Amino acid sequence: MTERPFFSRANGPTDRGRINRAEQLYEISPRHLAGGGDPRHVTEYLLARGWSDHSVPGYPHVLLQSPDQRLQLVLEPGAPEPRDTWWRVSSASSGPDPDWVAHFGGHTPVEMVAAFTDALLNGPPAQAPDVWPVLAARGWTLERDRDAYAVSPDRTTHVVRHSMATYSGPPLYDWRVETSPPRGNGGLEYVWGAKITDGAPVHAVAAFMTALADPAPLLREHDIPNFAHRHAASSVSPVTPDQQRQAHQTRLRFARGPRPRAQNPAPLPPRPGHPGSARHSR
Numbered sequence: 001m002t003e004r005p006f007f008s009r010a011n012g013p014t015d016r017g018r019i020n021r022a023e024q025l026y027e028i029s030p031r032h033l034a035g036g037g038d039p040r041h042v043t044e045y046l047l048a049r050g051w052s053d054h055s056v057p058g059y060p061h062v063l064l065q066s067p068d069q070r071l072q073l074v075l076e077p078g079a080p081e082p083r084d085t086w087w088r089v090s091s092a093s094s095g096p097d098p099d100w101v102a103h104f105g106g107h108t109p110v111e112m113v114a115a116f117t118d119a120l121l122n123g124p125p126a127q128a129p130d131v132w133p134v135l136a137a138r139g140w141t142l143e144r145d146r147d148a149y150a151v152s153p154d155r156t157t158h159v160v161r162h163s164m165a166t167y168s169g170p171p172l173y174d175w176r177v178e179t180s181p182p183r184g185n186g187g188l189e190y191v192w193g194a195k196i197t198d199g200a201p202v203h204a205v206a207a208f209m210t211a212l213a214d215p216a217p218l219l220r221e222h223d224i225p226n227f228a229h230r231h232a233a234s235s236v237s238p239v240t241p242d243q244q245r246q247a248h249q250t251r252l253r254f255a256r257g258p259r260p261r262a263q264n265p266a267p268l269p270p271r272p273g274h275p276g277s278a279r280h281s282r
Helices: 040-048 112-122 133-135 202-213 242-254
Strands: 024-027 062-065 071-075 083-089 101-105 141-144 148-151 157-165 172-179 193-198 218-220 233-236
Touching: 040 062, 040 071, 040 112, 040 242, 083 112, 101 112, 112 202, 133 141, 133 148, 133 157, 133 202, 157 202, 193 202
Parallel strands: none
Antiparallel strands: 024 218, 024 233, 062 071, 071 083, 083 101, 101 193, 141 148, 148 157, 157 172, 172 193
């Protein structure tokens, strides 16, 4: 998938759903350093699930709303400033402020944003999930200072459950994620962040964290991004661009058709053994 921040509408021109024209794909690991990917992985799926498009033609701003008008997604590609919010998913409120909102930076992998929005569409499970065991099971280190937090195995990403004091009543919490690999001079390079406010559905937060902690690499047209060249590894993928396009189309067909609750749509083809692939780290 490409890094360009635009998408073709699911009911658009004849090349709809075309994800890329790359000759080969790379598997980037760890996935939180893979770069953003193609936003259509998120937006075209929502359109296929019946979300309405309220975007302004000709303006690089996407506004989608759920059929029941209770949820909305805004995508505003901005300058290449890592701390800028590109994605904003929120409850739709009749008042000035939503009940909850999730912010994701431009380098947040789209697969993680999709995990959050897919979970919102699929609804909560019978038992509410707990985020910390999800991270611990993937080798993240759980620690506690003033707030509870977890650190990725490569120590480039932190998840914090941040407490905020209130004038009355119990404290509020939000979830904060920050990916900041170390620089050569001993500092940190902020790459992307996410913030999910108190009140967001717990199962959607857990789905995002599950996608964040998944050890499987992500597919990208490009090799390792510049900000990750000291900390990530890549290999030429046995998955072809055609197979990736087909998986995207399968995902869209799944979205349009009847589907069992909690079923996972459109897995990519299994990765066969490929001893000849060029795996390397920078």
